[in-house]
Amino acid sequence: MPKDHGIGASPKRREDVRFLTGNGKYTDDINAPNQTYVYFVRSDVAHGTINKIDTSDAEKMPGVVRIFTGADFEGVGGVPCGWQVTDRFGEPMQEPAHPVLAQGKVRHVGDPIVAVVAETLEQARDAAEVLEVDITELPAVIDMKEALKEGAPKVHDDLTSNLCYDWGFVEENREAVDEAIKNAAHVTTLELRNNRLVANPMEPRVAIGEYDASNDEYTLYTTSQNPHVIRLLMGAFVLGIPEHKLRVVSPDVGGGFGTKIFHYAEEAFCTFAAKAINRPVKWTSSRSEAFMSDAHGRDHVTKIELALDKDNNFLAVRTDTYANMGAYLSTFAPSVPTWLHGTLMAGNYTTPLIYVNVKAVFTNTVPVDAYRGAGRPEASFQLERVIDKAARELGVDPIALRRQNFIKPDQFPYATPVAVEYDTGNYDATMDKIEEIADLAGFEARKAESAKNGKLRGLGIAHYIEACGIAPSNLVGQLGARAGLYESATVRVNATGSISVMTGSHSHGQGHETAFPQVIAEMIGIDESQIDIVHGDTAKIPMGMGTYGSRSLAVGGSAMVKAAEKVIAKAKKIAAHLLEAGEDDIELANGEFTVAGTDKSVAWGDVTLAAYVPHNYPLEDLEPGLEETAFYDPANFTYPSGAYACEVEVDPETGKVEVCSFAAADDFGNIINPMIVDGQVHGGIAQGIGQALLENCVYDSDGQLLSGSYMDYTMPRADDLPNYTVDHSCQTPCTHNPLGVKGCGEAGAIGSPPAVINAVVDALSDYGITHIDMPATPARVWEAIQAAK
Amino acid sequence: MYNFEFVKPSTVAEAVAALASEDAQALGGGQTLIPTMKQRLASPAKLVSLTGIEEMKEIDSDGKVLTIGGGVTHAEVAAGGYGAISELAGNIGDPAVRNRGTIGGSLANNDPSADYPAAVLASNATIVTNNRTIAADDYFEGMFSTALMDGEIIISVQFPVPEAANYQKFEQPASRFALVGVFVAKYPDGVRVAVTGASEGGVFRWTAAEEALSASFSPDALDGLSLDAEGMIEDLHGSPAYRAHLVKVLTARAVAAA
Structure with missing residues (x-):
């Protein structure tokens, strides 16, 4: 019998009522009195020297309030990077300056040069058209390997080259891995590209800066996944505003997918300009601007080698990756191809020797940073593709090859050779489940049916692992993070027993407002309707690190549980007083405190009332009130895993790939709201299928963005996607957080691209095709067939 | 978008007169022109909407020739049950495009990837304008280029009904x-x-x-x-x-x- 409330129930998402009825309050819905509008003049060349900016005519245009250039930001900090990677020689990465508005040079199409602030947006645009910006175009570097060649144009003149870092992991294993590969019975090699993506949240970015001269206080409204991180980065590193004078608010946010983690120049501009003109300044990104200013995702070029012994046991993995950083270092960009990628190269397998080399490269393109999965999809894609290729080369079943090399349930906790320790897992269980729910036994019959219709049917399997619940602060500090990655929560019980939970986690589609109360309701035994979640405002919530890396429930939820435990412990003391019993004898269930073994009880609401109207209260021992805060710093990452199966049909005449079915068997540990988990997996798979078959961010050799709109950038649409079969009954609860949860936000986007491409390659295997790069568009598939014929 | 004047005549004659002024531009369903203007890539001084002209909104078939008014929307053609042409119209864009976009607008724009030009050319249709008829073979002159003169309006398109x-x-x-x-x-x-x-x-x-x-x-x-x-x-x-x-x-x- 499914539960109807508390942990494990699937109440509908309460926040959807306002979203679906047009009552959501997004940043663009906020309008301040006396507000001005900014329009950014952006570079239309990928690389150039700014010779002269003449604003004199533009300043005379109607409605213009003020025009800003890079010169206005001399003496102001640049946009900072939040993670310093140390290279394999022990040296820090090369870290270029990133001015708010371009100074001296432009480095990618979309680099902001001039900001025109006017009474209306149209007036700002009119004025922008009469500006004179004289730029001498320079040769651009777009291709990463070209960018590293001797004599290549430098994106940053003050750096020694376009190499950000050359990272090796684990460096001590380098020679042993080389040796193992040299001596192995079989080595499978695969070269692949993890295509560059544009996140495309439904809501484009918006920023509104306000300044209150009466008390020297700033407010920034922004579409962020983590307002406190923005407050810290922008306040401390860019504008020099102390935290107590800066409030950052992220109200309803329409999707983030990683790209709204980062601190962007436009946020700093609006905050800075609000004081400069002493009026609010609003910026709303157009979709076209989003394509050339939101941080992009992925963009790795990789060679991976998998060495096996004569019995098909994995001996070693060696990967060599070029990771595109774009023109500047976005907030967490350096961590993505390194610590979020290299540490996952063991996958679900017992491979004893692993070496990962990553060269991060500056190019004249939009900065690249975390996008749903961030590093982990890149790891999973390589590994699950090379294993499939190895199985094909060796003539063994790809599932059997995976099973043979799985870490077995009795091996947990399992320390991998790439520095992480998996706490729990049962990979055979999820593989068993996928064989069942995807009806793999029936595949050959379905393939024969497709063949009758002239279609090539393929089956692809992938088994992923990810590291979520980011992250233990002391560990990430050693790895170069310039922030802690704990989470906070305040549980504020009101006099009548209702509860406000102030959480540092930020909900921008994840359903926290529904799922988090389910946990509190379960702990206390009151109805979810008595509990509200407050988030997204640094003036209301304790210092929190926000939402990304599938961390909200595992880290933010744990902080909330810790705070609620403190509340319950105090409430039990109050109840003991009211019931004239010993504190240790008090039990809380169904919203009632009882004295064990008696029929004496007091209701939750009577205890909370006593806390705030302390007439009959142990004032000598206990403070009034019932509000507690907890900070939770995870002891380890969490390690969700799962098996994915995809079936495709390829039309060999046109190259078009249709996804016929997609099944996912995930192990997320314990689950709070199964419906929300289904939704998270569905969305992740949609993005994974999008990456595998449709989405591709492409620059030409001059650095012009060819896929700069929906006319050329293919977003997945409903009719591109099949119905999904999703199962999360395989559960090995996390051992180190109070809820035993692992996180489910990114899994779909991690496990699905290799499953889809494995299926496409399987469908094309009769042609001798062993790999196809993402996205497997009709043209690309057709060309692969022609080349193989 | 820049400022512009907007008129919505109810007869072809009024529309032709309105289009005679400098930088005037005919507006059908606006599915290409409006986005172009929003991007500031077009700046007509005056938009002459053709959506108020009743005689351009008719569909007529005598079994030999199917005549579709220039102002008929894709959705209306799709719903008409005219065989391949209706199927074509039902797959143009999305519902919003089909409910605004018109056959006359599509043919006047002549996007090299638009659907209607293929139907018109394969059907050897006749383009009827306010002052002449143009055979399909003479109408299409390359990407975004047609035989239409400045200010000329597509009143209807006549499709011989195929076997x-x-x-x-x-x-x-x-x-x-x-x-x-x-x-x-x-x-x-x-x-x-x-x-x-x-x-x-x-x-x-x-x-x-x-x-x-x-x-x-x-x-x-x-x-x-x-x-x-x-x-x-x-x-x-x-x-x-x-x-x-x-x-x-x-x-x-x-x-x-x-």
């Missing part, structure tokens, strides 16, 4: 315009095959296929034919060779489905 017809569209994945679209129409005096999406010259007739299909209206008749990739469009979504190949695949499928 059999079919339109096959292979969608460009992102825009869902035609990467290649092939309209095949069979008449007593022969078969016409028109191709959209593929060529740098806009919609064109594949005459070799027409001859083969006029001799034998079956997919097998195309065996041995191939289309030269020279002059085909090259972009992110397909090479000239791929487009040329798709033309043949889609022509065969259209014949089979007709």
Whole structure:
């Protein structure tokens, strides 16, 4: 019998009522009195020297309030990077300056040069058209390997080259891995590209800066996944505003997918300009601007080698990756191809020797940073593709090859050779489940049916692992993070027993407002309707690190549980007083405190009332009130895993790939709201299928963005996607957080691209095709067939 | 978007008069023009909406000729049950586009990837304007270029009703315009095959296929034919060779489905 409330129930998402009825309050819905509008003049060349900016005519245009250039930001900090990677020689990465508005040079199409602030947006645009910006175009570097060649144009003149870092992991294993590969019975090699993506949240970015001269206080409204991180980065590193004078608010946010983690120049501009003109300044990104200013995702070029012994046991993995950083270092960009990628190269397998080399490269393109999965999809894609290729080369079943090399349930906790320790897992269980729910036994019959219709049917399997619940602060500090990655929560019980939970986690589609109360309701035994979640405002919530890396429930939820435990412990003391019993004898269930073994009880609401109207209260021992805060710093990452199966049909005449079915068997540990988990997996798979078959961010050799709109950038649409079969009954609860949860936000986007491409390659295997790069568009598939014929 | 004047005449004569002023521009459903203006890539001084002219909104069929008014929306054509032309119209864009966009607007714009030009050219349709009639073979003059003079308005399009017809569209994945679209129409005096999406010259007739299909209206008749990739469009979504190949695949499928 499914539960109807508390942990494990699937109440509908309460926040959807306002979203679906047009009552959501997004940043663009906020309008301040006396507000001005900014329009950014952006570079239309990928690389150039700014010779002269003449604003004199533009300043005379109607409605213009003020025009800003890079010169206005001399003496102001640049946009900072939040993670310093140390290279394999022990040296820090090369870290270029990133001015708010371009100074001296432009480095990618979309680099902001001039900001025109006017009474209306149209007036700002009119004025922008009469500006004179004289730029001498320079040769651009777009291709990463070209960018590293001797004599290549430098994106940053003050750096020694376009190499950000050359990272090796684990460096001590380098020679042993080389040796193992040299001596192995079989080595499978695969070269692949993890295509560059544009996140495309439904809501484009918006920023509104306000300044209150009466008390020297700033407010920034922004579409962020983590307002406190923005407050810290922008306040401390860019504008020099102390935290107590800066409030950052992220109200309803329409999707983030990683790209709204980062601190962007436009946020700093609006905050800075609000004081400069002493009026609010609003910026709303157009979709076209989003394509050339939101941080992009992925963009790795990789060679991976998998060495096996004569019995098909994995001996070693060696990967060599070029990771595109774009023109500047976005907030967490350096961590993505390194610590979020290299540490996952063991996958679900017992491979004893692993070496990962990553060269991060500056190019004249939009900065690249975390996008749903961030590093982990890149790891999973390589590994699950090379294993499939190895199985094909060796003539063994790809599932059997995976099973043979799985870490077995009795091996947990399992320390991998790439520095992480998996706490729990049962990979055979999820593989068993996928064989069942995807009806793999029936595949050959379905393939024969497709063949009758002239279609090539393929089956692809992938088994992923990810590291979520980011992250233990002391560990990430050693790895170069310039922030802690704990989470906070305040549980504020009101006099009548209702509860406000102030959480540092930020909900921008994840359903926290529904799922988090389910946990509190379960702990206390009151109805979810008595509990509200407050988030997204640094003036209301304790210092929190926000939402990304599938961390909200595992880290933010744990902080909330810790705070609620403190509340319950105090409430039990109050109840003991009211019931004239010993504190240790008090039990809380169904919203009632009882004295064990008696029929004496007091209701939750009577205890909370006593806390705030302390007439009959142990004032000598206990403070009034019932509000507690907890900070939770995870002891380890969490390690969700799962098996994915995809079936495709390829039309060999046109190259078009249709996804016929997609099944996912995930192990997320314990689950709070199964419906929300289904939704998270569905969305992740949609993005994974999008990456595998449709989405591709492409620059030409001059650095012009060819896929700069929906006319050329293919977003997945409903009719591109099949119905999904999703199962999360395989559960090995996390051992180190109070809820035993692992996180489910990114899994779909991690496990699905290799499953889809494995299926496409399987469908094309009769042609001798062993790999196809993402996205497997009709043209690309057709060309692969022609080349193989 | 820049400021502009807006008029909505109720007769063709009023529209023609309004279009005579400098930098005036006719506005059909606005599915191309309005986004272009929003991007500040077009700045007409005056928009002359054609959506208030009743005589341009009629559809009439006597069984031999199907006449569609220039102001008829794609959705209206799609709902009319006029065979291949209705099916074509039902796959243009999305519901919002189909409920605003008009056949006259599409043909006046002549986007090289639009669907209607293939139907008009394959059907040997006649474009009726406010001052003349234009045969389809004389109308299309290349990408975004037609025989229309400044200020000339498409009142209606007359399609001879074919014995059999079919339109096959292979969608460009992102825009869902035609990467290649092939309209095949069979008449007593022969078969016409028109191709959209593929060529740098806009919609064109594949005459070799027409001859083969006029001799034998079956997919097998195309065996041995191939289309030269020279002059085909090259972009992110397909090479000239791929487009040329798709033309043949889609022509065969259209014949089979007709």
